[in-house]
Amino acid sequence: MPRSGSFFVALCMTAIAASVAALCFLAGGVELGYALAIGFALLLAMVIGHLGALQSGSRQMIEARLADLSRSTGEFGRDMAELSSRLDRFETSMLDRTLAATEPMAEEIGELGALVKQFAETLQVHEAAIVRATAAPAMAPQSQPAAQQPAPQPAYQPVAEPAPRMAPPAPPVPVMQRYGEALRQRLDPVPPAPRRASAPDPTLPDIFAGMTRDDALSIVDEAIAAKRYDLFLQPIVTLPQRKVRWYQASVRLRSADGAVLQPADYRELAEGTGLMPALDAETLARCIQVVRRLTSRNRDVGLVCDLSGASLADAAFSNEMVESLDAARSVAGSLVLSFRHDALRAMSPLDIETLKSLMDYGFRFSLHGVGDLRIEPRDLAEKGFRQVKVPAELMLSRGQDVSLAIHPADLPSLFARYGIELIVDDIESEQMVVDLLDYDVKFGQGVLFSPPRPVRAEVLAGAEPAGIPPTQASAQPTLSRAPRTEPRPDPRPAPQGPQSIGAAALAAGAVPQARDQRRPAGIGQGLRALIRDRS
Structure with a gap:
């Protein structure tokens, strides 16, 4: 057409x-x-x-x-x-519903795992006690030669050997995670050598010069039990503006005579004897209180709280810490938990799982006490670490043999790729600041900016953290230079033969009980109540 x-x-x-x-x-x-x-x-x-x-x-x-x-x-x-x-x-919506539906199940699985572990440890204790009880009759005739026994032998024998009567074993004490090594040290089957009253320990810090290790430990134990400790804050500033971005929290103990114990003075003693969980529980409660006070005035300022890796290894403390921080999720963006480099390397898979649980609540971690730069940023980022504190001397080593895996000038950019902030500690002079700015360092800490200062009493007066009341301690040695003239009596009974860890726990149930007396109220009570209800 x-x-x-x-x-x-x-x-x-x-x-x-x-x-x-x-x-x-x-x-x-x-x-x-x-x-x-x-x-x-x-x-x-x-x-x-x-x-x-x-x-x-x-x-x-x-x-x-x-x-x-x-x-x-x-x-x-x-x-x-x-x-x-x-x-x-x-x-x-589906992810939220799935998490809401599976969260109770995951909690139940975690509780069941703890119960299974507790049951296995208790079973080991009972088996060790039964082995000792059955082996005692066979060892009795060899332990007492007939030539050295007096004539009325039958009258003496029942008193010296009560074990063959197969009495029911005592109720097992709650054996906490990783207390085996502590029990071995405290209940060594080899009789300890007689203590010398006038032999001071040269490996102790200078503040304990002239004392034995037991005297120094008594001072630390008494200070923690009496709650004589102060919280100190030191600012972490931005470079070169020097604007406060974080505060570093640390705890200093006070002895009965008023001497101040720095963390480097008491940490090794407290970690080796199980005293750190009690102190860290109080420290964490105070840090939560302080960070709430800080964020009420300035949301851009946070708090870094130092915790011990030995406390994290304590199962009761870890459970209570997770519960406490779960209730304090509102401060997750402003509170950072800090651990030492050597403690991170010694963490077990269970400790890493505890950190991942805190990561799910929004909390992040900091690494301090770095002794070398053999650090894998990817591994740190996966574990939730967002800060790494490196000493200024290590950063400014200028080619000295400090076990370098990377040049210090490349550290800031390397950490930044994984979302980790590099903080240089122990800055003491302006020349250090100039040298660090050449390395593009963004954060610094040290006495050049401000020394650690104690938290005012009115800041902590609002709510006293939960803890044990000060006990009526007996006379404890003070930080005097005169050595002790008489040895400390050992209240533990002398071991009668080779013992396993579980048998040692049964034979000396006072060890964990004494630890519980030093631990703040509430630590481990939820777990013990759960075990009692379900056993």
């Missing part, structure tokens, strides 16, 4: 041109050549006008179709965006 229409239009235009040429020749008296030229010019004009009209119509039609296509594409894009948002909301 369009083709026939085009033929008809061309025919009409030819007829019109021929008619005009004929009229010009016949009626107008124009010569034949001029009349034909006029007709051809008219035909050409009509053809050009017709083609222009056709192109204009085609252009308008194409533009209309393009507009319709653009409109349809926009509507399709909006529909796809709406569908994507609905899918996101659906995935989020």
